[in-house]
Amino acid sequence: MKLGVSLPTVGPVGRRRYLLQVAEAAERLGFDSLWVSSHVALPKDRQSTCLYPRAKTADAYNWGVPWLEPLTVMGVVAGVTERIKIGTHVLALPYRNPVILATELATLDQLSMGRVILGAGIGWMDEEFATVGVPRTQRGARTNECIEVMRTLWESKRPTSFHGRFSDFTDMWLAARPHTPTGPPIYVGGNTEPALRRVARYGEGWLAHELYPDEVRAGREKLRAYAEEAGRDPDSIELTVRRGLVPPFPVMDFMSDRLNITGSPEQIAEQLDEYRREGISLLVLDLVMRPAEMVTTMEWLTKEVTPLLS
Secondary structure, three states, X not given: OEEEEXXXXXXXXXXHHHHHHHHHHHHHOOOOEEEEOOOOOOOOOOOOOOOOOOOOOOHHHOOOOOEOOHHHHHHHHHHHXXXXXXXXXXXXXXXXXXXXXXXXXXXXXXXXXXXXXXEEEOOOOHHHHHXXXXXXXXXXXXXXXXXXXXXXXXXXXXXXXXXXXXXXXXXXXXXXXXXXXXXXXXXXXXXXHHHHHHHHHHOOEEEEEOXXXXXXXXXHHHHHHHHHHOOOOHHXXXXXXXXEEOOOOOOOOOOOOOOOEOOOHHHHHHHHHHHHHOOOOEEEEEOOOOHHHHHHHHHXXXXXXHHHOO
């Protein structure tokens, strides 16, 4: 099983020295990928229900908590690493102009030599949609069309056209060209039925969030049916899960209200193997602690846990 790590980009740990400390350690230790979360604006008084109900509190989604912009973070991290992949988990596509986003991601893909993954989401916070001037009711349609526009521009070898509901252009050529011939792979986030249908139609991967192994099984079976319905091979879609992890030694856990993977090395290895048995090939770990503790935890995982995996 491959292991990825969420970068420290939210709150006071979102500083250049911490990003580099964690990114360079993850590459040195052989982790598969680094992931960046995203919000663009946070309300003073939030009425929207948090998308992640398993967190007893959602302070990170309130005003006053800084979030670093993900594409900028990815550029900095790509510049100090050579092998490790870098992805968004997730980027709300309805907030962004798809043509501009396509050239930004193509540039990142070119400069990173094909290490970029677009983790695509539809967004959830009412106040954020209002602030960026996009109706929340259009989020699904805008997300689908955004993916179609970007793929059209990335894959075209000559000026191309697109005539959709939100984007319309004729004989245009994307100024920046991706390193990957068809553009960065797109992994679609979400646990709902519409999200699984979107994965089946568009995704090279599924970014499930905080699902337990038995819940993965149900989602995987639905995804397989939707993929076959869409004329795609279900086995071509990579299955991933994002979970919090806390080691069995003292760390400053900033998300102690959440149900995390924890225990002895043997217990944690067994929990990871449960995911593998359910078809998960990549587990993205949230190590929501001080950056130095993140590095210590990653070192501990590679020394004590990964040798125990099946």
